[in-house]
Amino acid sequence: SAVLPIATVGEKILAQHAQAVTVFDVSIQSLADDMLTTMLAANGVGIAAPQVFSSAAMFIMASRPNPRYPDAPNMRPVVVINPRILETSTQMELAEEGCLSIPDQRVKIWRHAQIKVQYHDLNGNLISDILVGFVARIFQHEFDHIQGITLLERSN
Numbered sequence: 001s002a003v004l005p006i007a008t009v010g011e012k013i014l015a016q017h018a019q020a021v022t023v024f025d026v027s028i029q030s031l032a033d034d035m036l037t038t039m040l041a042a043n044g045v046g047i048a049a050p051q052v053f054s055s056a057a058m059f060i061m062a063s064r065p066n067p068r069y070p071d072a073p074n075m076r077p078v079v080v081i082n083p084r085i086l087e088t089s090t091q092m093e094l095a096e097e098g099c100l101s102i103p104d105q106r107v108k109i110w111r112h113a114q115i116k117v118q119y120h121d122l123n124g125n126l127i128s129d130i131l132v133g134f135v136a137r138i139f140q141h142e143f144d145h146i147q148g149i150t151l152l153e154r155s156n
């Protein structure tokens, strides 16, 4: 597994809509592995494929307690492929976010407090889940990356 270069703001790949994953083969598994290694090396709690110059609709979310979110749940990293947000709560929460592609910036962002999501895992199985709190926030942050949206387009 390799630490991959991370695209920073201004790279056009960050503004592109990522392509759906259609083949769940070894190349996707190897990309997921490199994304995990890269995310851990950067102390992230998530990372999306476009951030490592791969236009695939795939991201990793890996909540863990951290100085900014001390009560964040400790979770095993989850590989999310072809994500969909099916339902969103009307309730929103405001919190500071960082982005591995926008170094040294913290932006307060409104996010849905709860979301119903659907995605495929690395084996191509369809997963449905309801996410709340910090994990819902990570999912929405990474989902934005898949749509070519970063914090800079969201900051109010």
Ligand SMILES: O=C(O)C[C@@H](Cc1ccccc1)[C@H](O)SCc1ccccc1
Residues within 6 Å of the ligand: 043, 044, 045, 046, 047, 048, 066, 068, 069, 096, 097, 098, 099, 100, 101, 137, 138, 141, 142, 145
């Ligand atoms: O750039 C990314 O996609 C990864 C972000 C994910 C994130 C999602 C929601 C809220 C904050 C960050 C990185 O994890 S930025 C580094 C970081 C780590 C822990 C807490 C806050 C920021």
Ligand SMILES: [Zn+2]
Residues within 6 Å of the ligand: 098, 099, 100, 101, 141, 145
């Ligand atoms: Zn980001």
